[in-house]
Each structure stands twice: as C-alpha cells, then as structure tokens.
Amino acid sequence: MKVGIYGQFYHDNSEAYIQLILDALQKNNVEIVIEANFLKILKDHQEITHNVEALNTFTQLDSSYDLFFSIGGDGTILKSVTFVRNLNIPIVGINTGRLGFLATIQKENISESIAQILNKEYSVSERSLLTIETYPADESLTTSLNFALNEVAVNRKNTTSMIKVETKVNDKYLNSYWSDGLIVATPTGSTGYSLSCGGPVIDPSTNSVVITPIAPHNLTARPLVLPDSSEISLKVSGREDTFLVSLDSRIMTLANETILLIKKAPFTIKFVQLPEDSFIKTLRKKLLWGEDKRN
Incomplete structure (x- = not known):
C-alpha cells in the first residue's frame, strides 16, 4: 500500500499524533510519501523521533497512491483536494485542528482508526464539487x-x-x-x-x-x-x-x-468514513445539538 501525507501547519503538541501516524503506517509496511513542504516542517521539529529523513516526498500526486492522509483541520483538507483532484484517491482526514466537519478522525483515536483503515473497515463518502x-x-x-x-x-x-x-x-x-x-x-x-x-x-x-x-x-x-x-x-x-x-x-x-x-464538476472527491462515523453524528457533535445548555 502507498500512502501520501500532507499537512499545512505544525499545531501545538501535534508531534505525538504525527508520530503515531508514521509508526502505525510503518509497522504495517506501508510505503509513506510526504508532501515536500510538510517534510521540511517536520524536520524543523526535532520532537519527531521517526526517521523522516529517509522518507520520499511528492509535489504532485499520481494514480499509484492508495490513500491520502490530511493532517490538520478542514482548511488542510481543502488544500488536499488540490493535490488529489480527479485521481479518485480516498482522503483520510485526521483532525488536529479545531472544528473539523471534514476531518472527522479525531487525534485521540489515531491508532485505532488507522488499524481499521488498513484492514479496509471503512466506507467511501463521495462529495461533489x-x-x-x-x-x-x-x-x-x-x-x-x-x-x-x-x-x-x-x-x-x-x-x-x-x-x-x-x-x-x-x-x-x-x-x-x-x-x-x-x-x-x-x-x-x-x-x-x-x-x-x-x-x-x-x-x-x-x-x-x-x-x-x-x-x-x-x-x-x-x-x-x-x-x-x-x-x-x-x-x-x-x-x-x-x-x-x-x-x-x-x-x-x-x-x-x-x-x-x-x-x-465532472469528478468527485472521496472521503474515508469509519463505520461509527456519519454526517448526522458529526453535525450533532460539532453544532452541540441535543445538549442541554440551561445549567
């Protein structure tokens, strides 16, 4: 399996989550390719113990990628779409930002979520453009x-x-x-x-x-x-x-x-969706629907 990884920023305390992602993928013999500018950001932060120097980089994608990991918030996913374009590569949105309607995999569940994804325990949500x-x-x-x-x-x-x-x-x-x-x-x-x-x-x-x-x-x-x-x-x-x-x-x-x-648009963007996730669940969580705020 070949996976592309992209991020725009280095959020506070995000090194632990990036470390989990890299370790989980390497443990399963996944070929990891990191966007060139994001790799420069990782190199500037010595907290990452994974040997990022040895990783390959990309500036453009091609159809050889199986998955594309977007690390950040919804803004990072919107930028990720400009890499994926019409290549039909499913995007895995890992939310290390704030609100995250699109990046639905939470940083606290990274290890479990990646295990599910690598076992193909997910569906694909297609989005129009x-x-x-x-x-x-x-x-x-x-x-x-x-x-x-x-x-x-x-x-x-x-x-x-x-x-x-x-x-x-x-x-x-x-x-x-x-x-x-x-x-x-x-x-x-x-x-x-x-x-x-x-x-x-x-x-x-x-x-x-x-x-x-x-x-x-x-x-x-x-x-x-x-x-x-x-x-x-x-x-x-x-x-x-x-x-x-x-x-x-x-x-x-x-x-x-x-x-x-x-x-x-004549093509769609595909998002990886885990079995326990849904648009309704995300909507209820992000907009705090159903919560009693009277106290």
Whole structure:
C-alpha cells in the first residue's frame, strides 16, 4: 500500500499524533510519501523521533497512491483536494485542528482508526464539487484548479459599498442581489461560509447546490436550494472596477462585468468514513445539538 501525507501547519503538541501516524503506517509496511513542504516542517521539529529523513516526498500526486492522509483541520483538507483532484484517491482526514466537519478522525483515536483503515473497515463518502469558467477568460484562473469542494463566492473589494450580482439559473434570470457578495455552495460547503450567512445545512449525499447572499440589502433575498444539474451564471457590478472571487481558500481578482459560469464538476472527491462515523453524528457533535445548555 502507498500512502501520501500532507499537512499545512505544525499545531501545538501535534508531534505525538504525527508520530503515531508514521509508526502505525510503518509497522504495517506501508510505503509513506510526504508532501515536500510538510517534510521540511517536520524536520524543523526535532520532537519527531521517526526517521523522516529517509522518507520520499511528492509535489504532485499520481494514480499509484492508495490513500491520502490530511493532517490538520478542514482548511488542510481543502488544500488536499488540490493535490488529489480527479485521481479518485480516498482522503483520510485526521483532525488536529479545531472544528473539523471534514476531518472527522479525531487525534485521540489515531491508532485505532488507522488499524481499521488498513484492514479496509471503512466506507467511501463521495462529495461533489463546483467548477467555474469566466467570460472573457481570465489568466488568473488556472484551468487545472478551477474547482471548489465547499463553495464559489464573489465578494466586494476595496469598498464598503454593496455590489450587484446579477444571477441566472440555466440561462433564466433569477435575481440581482444587492449585497456584500454571493455564495454558491455544495452540500459539503453548506456547513461552512454559507452556514455562517444563514444558509441551510444540507446532507452531503444530496444532489443539490445552494445560493446564499451575503448581507443582502433586501431582506426577502433568502438562500435558494437548486438541483446540482443547474448552471448558475453571475455578473458583478459596483463602484469599484474589480471584485473578489474565491474557490474555497483560493482567491483571485476579476474585472467588473466578467461573467462567471458555475456548474457541477465532472469528478468527485472521496472521503474515508469509519463505520461509527456519519454526517448526522458529526453535525450533532460539532453544532452541540441535543445538549442541554440551561445549567
């Protein structure tokens, strides 16, 4: 078995958990390949007793990998998706961060969880993504990274004034949102930026997409859930000449009147899910549903 490992940061006291991961994989004769920049971070922290110097590194993935371990929080998983892309490599999200809707394997259960995974005691949760195209084409949008797992969002830039987001669905006019911006989110992204702006929570197995306005001027502008077969067109105008577009954590600047065409990506991202885990369980735990807070 060949496993890729990636992390963005070295969280406080995370050396013990990274050590557990490396030891558990090596004990089972797993071929370990670490992302090059993450290996540099590990080398700077002498607390890791595993001989990381001997490990191979990658800067890009190929189809030879069986699993991809993401060590951190949800932000690290969003970055992991840019490595995995359309290679169908299942992602194992190990949460050493805080909230973690996506990174569901908790650091306290690493040894047991890895044992289950290596014994193939898991299922795969497939998640849809969004892609965007711009008209006219913009050089800042790399065609190999024109996708988002959570959401595509447009926001005002360098101004406190609202922007107007003219929105069409399947080439039919929907609305012109006067707001700070607009979010188009996948079911996976419904618990992220969209949720903080009043959007609904959507089960990730649902074939849908949600449009959520950001601080709309008109209070009748409410989040709208659509089939994920929909093609959504956005055109932004405002007092400034440019506006911001984000694909998950990647941000670029586009000129006003640029048309964004957003639709479902032709591939999915696969997450490893252990038998005792589920979206409902994660939702209840992270949002503290069902807990009596009256005391």
